[in-house]
Structures are given as C-alpha cells and as structure tokens.
Amino acid sequence: MTLVSPFLPLGAGDGDSGAGDDDQLGIATKTRAKPKKPSQFKVLMLNDDYTPMEFVVMVLKRFFHMDLEQATRVMLHVHQKGVGVCGIFPYEIAETKVNQVMDFARQNQHPLQCTLEKA
Ligand code: TYC
Numbered sequence: 001m002t003l004v005s006p007f008l009p010l011g012a013g014d015g016d017s018g019a020g021d022d023d024q025l026g027i028a029t030k031t032r033a034k035p036k037k038p039s040q041f042k043v044l045m046l047n048d049d050y051t052p053m054e055f056v057v058m059v060l061k062r063f064f065h066m067d068l069e070q071a072t073r074v075m076l077h078v079h080q081k082g083v084g085v086c087g088i089f090p091y092e093i094a095e096t097k098v099n100q101v102m103d104f105a106r107q108n109q110h111p112l113q114c115t116l117e118k119a
Helices: 053-064 068-081 091-107
Strands: 040-046 083-090 113-118
Touching: 040 053, 040 068, 040 091, 053 068, 053 083, 053 091, 068 083, 083 091, 091 113
Parallel strands: none
Antiparallel strands: 040 083, 040 113
C-alpha cells in the first residue's frame, strides 16, 4: 500500500521528483505511480430444470461468441455440475453480459439465471 502525504507532491518519496518536465517544484502534476488494473469478474451460468439445452447453447453463442462445440461443452458442464464460467471480463462488461442474458431469458420465458463473481 502506498501512503499519499497531503504535504508533498504526488510521487515525492517514491523515487520520482513529481515535478514532471518543468522546474516548478511543489506543483502536483504526477498521476499515481501504480495505477490499479481493473479487477476481473467471472460471468457464471446456473443450471435449472426447465431451460432447454438448445436455448443455453444459443445464449453462449450469441453473447459470449462461442462456436457450437464450445457452447455445447459449457452448457453440458453447467447441466452436470450446476454452474459454469461463460467468460471473465472487467466489471462493467460482465454486468452488461449478465443483464443481456437475463433479459433474453425473460423475453423467452425461461428461468435461466446468470450472475457475477469476482475472479
Ligand atoms: N438442465 C437443463 C435441461 O435439462 C439444461 C440447462 C443447461 C439449463 C444449462 C440451464 O445453464 C443451464 N433442460
């Protein structure tokens, strides 16, 4: 963890002058030394007793860009184990995928459930 002093320019004390290319010492123009990479989220598909297998395969092809073989493999995994990973994405994309799947399932009156989990 990096502590940021309220009294020093950003970057002071971490090996960088914090002054950028100009000579205006004391003006805080530097961005964080260690930008955090966005955390990743798994999109999970859940099994149920009613959604047709063909519909799940269609969802995996349409929203996760799987080919027929991949989609069938993931669908059968979910069918047998109860849950499976459709893909891993940054939060906003994962959230969008979940909403797309849930909307599409609802429109077609299937109880298919899809959710997020931090990777
Ligand atoms: N269990 C369903 C059936 O037998 C198929 C199914 C697979 C449903 C995967 C949901 O996420 C799922 N028709």
